[in-house]
Amino acid sequence: MARAKLTDRFVASVKAPPKGRLEVFDQDVRGLILRVGPTGKKSWVFRYRTADGVQRRYALGIFLNDLDQSETETLPEGDAKRQALSLFQARALARDLINKVGVGQDPSSRREHAIEEARAEPIKSFNDLKDAYFKAVETGEWRPREKPKKASTIVRERQMWAAYIDEPMGELALTDVTAPRIKGLLRDLVAKGNGTTSNRVRALLRQILNFGLAEDKLIANPVDKVKALAPERVRDRVLSDAEIKSIWEVLEDPTGLLVPDLNPKKPYQSLQVSEHVRLILKLLLLTLARRSEVAGMRIDELNLEQSAWTISGNRTKNGKANFIPLSPQAKSVIERALELRQQLGLKDSPFVFASPRGTQTAITSNPVSHGMRDICRAIGIEGATTHDLRRTAATNMASERLKIPPFLIGRILNHSGETGGAAAVTMKVYALYDYAAEKREALGKWGELVAQIIKPQQPKK
Template sequence: MANKNLTDPFIRNLKPPKKRTEIYDNLITGLAIRVTPTGHKSFVYRYRIKDKVKRFTIGSFPKMGLSTAREEAKKLWFDISNGIDPLAEKKKQKSKPDPTLFNELAQEFKEKYLPTLREKTQKEYKRIVDNELVPALGDLPIKEVSKHEIISMLDDKAFEDGSPTMANRMRARLSKMYAFAVGRGLAEYNPVSTIPTYQEGENKRDRYYTEKEIKKLWEAFENQDEPARSIFKLLLLTGQRKGETSRMRWECPQGDLWTIPAEDAKGKRPHDVPLPPAAIDILKEIKSQKKKSDYVFESPVIEGEPIQELKRVVEKIRKESKVKDFRPHDLRRTAATYMAKLGIDRTVLGKILNHKGLAGDGQVTAIYDRHSYMEEKRNALELWAKHLVKILSGKKKSKSFKIE
């Protein structure tokens, strides 16, 4: 066995040998760097337990550096000195069944609990579970979902999206799911039970941004990485909801029309959004990056999934723009407010925002609702986009807000 005072540069410059080679560290007894003919390098720890010599793979180089490998080797020595065989422990961990993931709990909950409810209640539960809870918690083991993570998710809905009522509904459904999990032995306790509800009256906002704030926010958007940069721009240009926008698939925008499918839209009905030229340019810019994803705004963390976490970016925008109370949902209100100032009819605004009460949808048929006001919506959004360009270019706002 070759021995050497190992260093990171020495390991980095090792050439692939003709056969697998181990070079042992003079500083930590038993620690070696293993090099294969393919050039792969990994740290291993050689030890003896019950008269048997074994080797435990610690990690690959350069993902793991030498100093870290030495610390891990010290921990292994301590365990072995106390009669613990690291290889045997590793095998035990592999043989253990994976902990139930939240999306697995959601599936079992829908199959075994929802059928006990009224049909209308089942649909409401399923909508919140599938559209709100699973996207946020789906890949996490249910025993590892912390109270802090749940509060963060609910705060985003209540404060960032401006929907305290929905946050309370999400909390109620999640609590019911954990009660179900506890009853079936899948979880030890319900982490939602001690989380308070949101005071809906105190959380209502009427905040929209001044022209000066819009300029500062847009400059901050420009400084962000994709896809966050384009999401915030599109939210301001179109006035749509953050959740529906972030889940946009490439198949949904066709030419200058973006159709939000029923499964993504609030109210579970398709919603057509005419895209002004500025919005189309944003989508073309993203398309030019040629990323292979079904989603326009793909998560930078989870490949093949839409972006979900924007909280850190929101904090950066607040600091850079000096708009300390910035919230994504206020972009929607800002777009609506300026369109109203530009003389856009209240009903047309309701159609653009897909806001049932504002649009008076209870008085029209579903077919008429889907296809009516298309030209009015298109004119309104293009008028707002042109006005936004004036704001960003620093031109003085016109004396009149009448439609030209």
């Protein structure tokens, strides 16, 4: 086994071995191992001995290829072994485990107990199988795509089960979970206008039943006989300058606006959108970040002196940290959010947009989506969503107005990689290059364009 003083650059550049797997021991932290599989996939492992002298290995997580991440960043909350970890985070976690082993604890015992407990429980109903499935994905035992599911993905799957599957199918015996029943459930969703949701429900059902198949609880997966009933909609909605201006004006002051209501006795309701939500919507347009990333913005992610926001990998869709330079316009919005946080007595919260239900949680994505929906209904804009703000910004950047290169827009959007043509080649060649200066210039230009759109300069007389 090799031994080396691990660095970010070394870990990012080490190649897959010709055969088998490569393990490199870290010289700085005893027991920490970088494992490189035959496909080049990298992960962190901690080797230790129990109080009885038994040598064991404990999987910490996959490698987070992130050279932008500051070494002052704290470990992500929750179960770190399911996270993508940088070298700094893996070392911190390994040191913590060294301390636990030193006082006689066995890190593997808790995980093994959870797995055995899940296996021991009888599975008779669909709800039983669902419970076993979620325990298996949470412990990391079941990895449908050969990597642990992110905690946020598991939360969404639980919400989907509760909203669409639990009532019509949860209490069914496994033998009664048939293709006709599944097709009936999906047809009901399509009939209610939830076509895309029906596809997501089908995908979740397939995963849960595949788990049951692997556990020998089923002899076949009935979802295999049910095709997706709705075409996948590829959204291409881009807001016009006039729409951007109208929405921004409401984000500044929604006073006096009414939202159409289905109640015939009271066909209109006053538009109610909190300032927190309005500030989040502004940042979605200015930073091109995702809704959950902005809503969950943490104080320790911000460096306002350097006009920078770094989202850690455990909060992004692709598991890679994203460095977002803040334009003057975006920085101004965040400064107002921090003022509001102080005014509302939320200064002890780790979040910029703390939930009104408690300072230790962030505002959820739902009120942001509802706020965007109600604003658009109040001013007569149809078919616009929060994600359209991100698409609108990216489209304008790529247009003749700003002429930002596609690969750079991909870096700002934190996409895993661009497809096709020179952009894909460029991304492969310069995968380790930061592009911080270029991103700052691009977002600065976009911020200036937004400022010009919302307050166009009057022609000189």
